[in-house]
Amino acid sequence: MLEETENYPFGGEGPVPYYYKSSELYSKVVLVWGIIFLTILILGIITTIKDQNRIIRNLFIINLLLIGLNIIQAFL
Numbered sequence: 001m002l003e004e005t006e007n008y009p010f011g012g013e014g015p016v017p018y019y020y021k022s023s024e025l026y027s028k029v030v031l032v033w034g035i036i037f038l039t040i041l042i043l044g045i046i047t048t049i050k051d052q053n054r055i056i057r058n059l060f061i062i063n064l065l066l067i068g069l070n071i072i073q074a075f076l
Helices: 023-049 053-075
Strands: none
Touching: 023 053
């Protein structure tokens, strides 16, 4: 790990999302969202290969909802 976070203003001024309080919290939040979106991507690839259009449509809708939740979560 590079450990080059001392110049980044975690817990800094201004309107920032709650997960900017520390580098550890930021890393955990980004990791969780990354795993969620990676899972959706993998499921989408598998269902595309299997040509299951209904599931693909549902995954697209779920993905849009998750993007919305990710944006809303940043403002809480």
